[in-house]
Amino acid sequence: MSHKRDVMIYSRYERFWHWSQAFLIFTLFFTGLAIHGTHHLVPFGLAVKIHTNAALALIALWVFTTFWNFTTGQWRQYLFKKGVFKVIRFYAWGILFGEPHPYKKSLQRKQNALQSLAYMTFMTLIGPALWSTGIAYLLYNSWSHYAWSTTGLWIVALLHTAAAFAMGAFVVIHVYMTTTGKTPLHYVRTMITGYDSIELSEVEEAYIEETKSAEMR
Amino acid sequence: MFPRALWRVVAFLVVHSAIAASAGTADHSKFDVLKGPFTTAEDVTEACSTCHTEAAGEVKKTIHWTWDGTNSFTGQRLGKPRIMNSFCGSPISNEPRCTSCHAGYGWTDLRKTPEENGATVDCLACHDGSGTYKKTATDAGHPLYSPRVIGGVTVEPPDLAKAAMSVGPSQRENCGACHFNGGGGDGVKHGDLDSSLTDPPRDLDVHMAVDGANMTCSTCHTFNAHIPSGSRYMTTAVDPHGLDLPHDDKNRATCESCHGAAPHAEAKINDHTDRVACQSCHIPEFARGGVATKTLWDWSTAGRKDADGKPVYIKDEHGHLIYSAEKGDFAYGENVRPTYLWYNGTIEQTAITDKLDDKIKDDVLTLNRISGGPADGKSRIWPFKEMKGKQPYDPELNTLVVNHVFGKDDSAFWTNFDYPKAIAFGMNYAGLPWSGKIGFIETRMYWPITHMVAPKEKAVPCSDCHTRDVDGRLAGLGGFYMPGRDGSRLLDALGYLALFGALFGVVIHGALRIVLRGGHRP
Numbered sequence: 001m002s003h004k005r006d007v008m009i010y011s012r013y014e015r016f017w018h019w020s021q022a023f024l025i026f027t028l029f030f031t032g033l034a035i036h037g038t039h040h041l042v043p044f045g046l047a048v049k050i051h052t053n054a055a056l057a058l059i060a061l062w063v064f065t066t067f068w069n070f071t072t073g074q075w076r077q078y079l080f081k082k083g084v085f086k087v088i089r090f091y092a093w094g095i096l097f098g099e100p101h102p103y104k105k106s107l108q109r110k111q112n113a114l115q116s117l118a119y120m121t122f123m124t125l126i127g128p129a130l131w132s133t134g135i136a137y138l139l140y141n142s143w144s145h146y147a148w149s150t151t152g153l154w155i156v157a158l159l160h161t162a163a164a165f166a167m168g169a170f171v172v173i174h175v176y177m178t179t180t181g182k183t184p185l186h187y188v189r190t191m192i193t194g195y196d197s198i199e200l201s202e203v204e205e206a207y208i209e210e211t212k213s214a215e216m217r
Numbered sequence: 218m219f220p221r222a223l224w225r226v227v228a229f230l231v232v233h234s235a236i237a238a239s240a241g242t243a244d245h246s247k248f249d250v251l252k253g254p255f256t257t258a259e260d261v262t263e264a265c266s267t268c269h270t271e272a273a274g275e276v277k278k279t280i281h282w283t284w285d286g287t288n289s290f291t292g293q294r295l296g297k298p299r300i301m302n303s304f305c306g307s308p309i310s311n312e313p314r315c316t317s318c319h320a321g322y323g324w325t326d327l328r329k330t331p332e333e334n335g336a337t338v339d340c341l342a343c344h345d346g347s348g349t350y351k352k353t354a355t356d357a358g359h360p361l362y363s364p365r366v367i368g369g370v371t372v373e374p375p376d377l378a379k380a381a382m383s384v385g386p387s388q389r390e391n392c393g394a395c396h397f398n399g400g401g402g403d404g405v406k407h408g409d410l411d412s413s414l415t416d417p418p419r420d421l422d423v424h425m426a427v428d429g430a431n432m433t434c435s436t437c438h439t440f441n442a443h444i445p446s447g448s449r450y451m452t453t454a455v456d457p458h459g460l461d462l463p464h465d466d467k468n469r470a471t472c473e474s475c476h477g478a479a480p481h482a483e484a485k486i487n488d489h490t491d492r493v494a495c496q497s498c499h500i501p502e503f504a505r506g507g508v509a510t511k512t513l514w515d516w517s518t519a520g521r522k523d524a525d526g527k528p529v530y531i532k533d534e535h536g537h538l539i540y541s542a543e544k545g546d547f548a549y550g551e552n553v554r555p556t557y558l559w560y561n562g563t564i565e566q567t568a569i570t571d572k573l574d575d576k577i578k579d580d581v582l583t584l585n586r587i588s589g590g591p592a593d594g595k596s597r598i599w600p601f602k603e604m605k606g607k608q609p610y611d612p613e614l615n616t617l618v619v620n621h622v623f624g625k626d627d628s629a630f631w632t633n634f635d636y637p638k639a640i641a642f643g644m645n646y647a648g649l650p651w652s653g654k655i656g657f658i659e660t661r662m663y664w665p666i667t668h669m670v671a672p673k674e675k676a677v678p679c680s681d682c683h684t685r686d687v688d689g690r691l692a693g694l695g696g697f698y699m700p701g702r703d704g705s706r707l708l709d710a711l712g713y714l715a716l717f718g719a720l721f722g723v724v725i726h727g728a729l730r731i732v733l734r735g736g737h738r739p
Binding site for chain 1: 483485488491492591592594678679680683684685696697698700701702703704705708709711712713715716718719720722723726727729730733734
């Protein structure tokens with residue numbers, strides 16, 4: 001027999017990481033669009049100041065989170081999993097007709113195959129494209145004396161812009177996906193409280209109760 | 218690197234040592250030799266020279282005296298007798314009027330050097346402290362020696378003894394007597410130099426205001442053996458030397474001399490200083506002191522007379538002359554936003570003898586060609602006053618012409634209003650070839666803006682340049698990427714497509730979920 005139990009699947013650090021990262025990304029996107037000239041809701045100078053400081057904060061957060069991911073072994077959550085197409089098929093079709101999700105969440109596998117792939121892309125492509133070009137831009141004056149700096153700045157700026165649009169599209173879809181849980185706010189609540197209802201085997205349940213290796217209620 | 222506080226201390230010491238030096242240890246009113254009476258102003262110079270034995274000799278080596286210099290960047294020989302501008306043109310054949318601003322007396326023939334012409338040095342023009350000494354406009358540098366009716370008003374000659382006893386370091390009024398009035402009147406030529414700088418409010422000039430740093434012109438334009446520093450002919454467009462210390466390079470006429478190369482608290486603002494001249498942000502507009510500057514001078518319309526045969530003069534509602542039979546059409550500007558150009562300090566001027574062929578583009582002659590660009594590593598974006606003109610030239614020989622405007626003869630334009638006569642006289646006097654044909658060519662001239670530095674809170678806001686607005690201050694300056702202004706239309710289109718595509722997609726998806734009651738994950 002297996003039971004559904006409320007288990008803490010997102011630790012305090014993971015939630016802190018997620019929400020501070022979310023806040024910083026929204027700030028960066030908003031001020032970034034102001035610097036880009038899309039809107040004038042913040043004056044340029046202030047937008048640059050906020051954008052720079054938020055970027056530095058996000059880089060610090062990412063450095064620490066990378067360290068955390070490797071020391072806790074959580075990085076394995078992001079590895080490629082089989083069954084991506086089943087998940088894609090589910091979100092494109094099955095979900096509309098109430099089919100069950102093809103993927104079972106477990107303590108060891110918090111993310112479905114599509115999620116892992118998306119977050120992996122986020123962490124290894126979009127993120128690095130943004131911070132590498134952003135840092136290069138911040139340090140422009142240390143390479144502005146080279147003959148290629150004029151072209152270089154164009155490339156840096158366009159890559160940064162392209163990556164920012166990719167990030168924007170990612171966030172739109174990501175936010176929408178949070179509404180696909182049991183109730184529209186289920187996933188958001190999970191990310192706030194850290195608890196989700198997970199199907200546990202009797203052995204797992206007993207193990208967790210005995211060892212307190214995860215918080216369960 | 219110097220901490221900012223230390224920079225402030227150095228700047229303070231430099232400025233205040235200059236001000237303290239002005240007190241001096243000699244009271245010139247106590248010297249018998251200066252008590253006069255003096256018959257001519259030249260006698261005053263002689264009296265000065267009894268103590269300052271080398272001073273006149275020093276002055277004779279300076280551009281204030283020679284009106285002759287060679288641009289070491291271009292090799293071009295410069296000076297008023299050779300170079301054309303978009304105001305009066307050439308001073309040749311108009312000497313007693315134009316040489317009223319020579320640092321001497323009696324230069325009546327610009328075809329000769331002042332020495333060959335028997336001219337003598339004028340000490341009082343720069344050192345009078347009484348405020349009474351004035352070189353009259355038409356006497357080749359001399360003041361009046363007897364009362365004269367000028368413009369219907371009787372003007373008394375200055376008391377030369379009073380002036381001689383008042384001498385001291387140059388004050389704003391001394392420099393301003395000529396430099397505020399370039400082009401023939403207050404503020405006419407430069408746009409950033411006019412009589413409002415004699416006692417400017419802080420908003421107009423943070424350095425010269427009494428409640429600002431209370432500096433004079435020579436606080437920055439330091440003189441070494443009477444040779445001034447700071448030049449529009451050869452601008453220090455970037456001053457890599459930076460902070461000047463006492464006994465240093467004695468060229469304090471750059472902002473960096475006192476402020477260094479990284480004067481802002483914020484790093485990103487300091488990142489601008491290699492590409493943007495201080496002046497570009499800190500002089501938001503020129504002609505801000507209530508004195509209008511001339512922005513257009515069209516000589517082609519000059520000479521109009523009314524039905525009674527009297528020369529026509531028209532003033533606008535501000536009292537500015539907008540048409541003069543002597544000079545043509547004028548336009549003026551106050552609080553003018555500068556034109557911005559990449560500038561590396563090199564300007565190629567147009568000499569009277571120059572062929573114009575390669576200098577004309579789209580029927581417009583650029584009288585001074587500003588060098589520089591985003592990629593040469595020596596340029597910064599500088600503010601300029603763009604002066605528009607339309608001037609007489611020789612369409613056959615393709616040169617500019619000397620227009621003889623001033624003089625009591627039958628050819629001077631300002632009394633006879635006859636271009637062929639005036640130009641024939643001018644070209645003949647100058648000894649230059651002329652085909653006999655007269656045309657008018659549209660001209661532009663660019664005057665670097667460097668005075669009227671506003672307080673920092675009045676500096677140009679970032680968004681004046683970092684904007685896509687076609688009216689942005691740097692909208693016309695291409696060849697480099699600037700955030701807020703530049704981007705790729707294609708990338709933006711794709712980006713917004715991705716963004717709004719995603720948004721549209723999730724809205725449709727969500728709607729389908731509701732309509733089909735697919736429900737949520739069980």
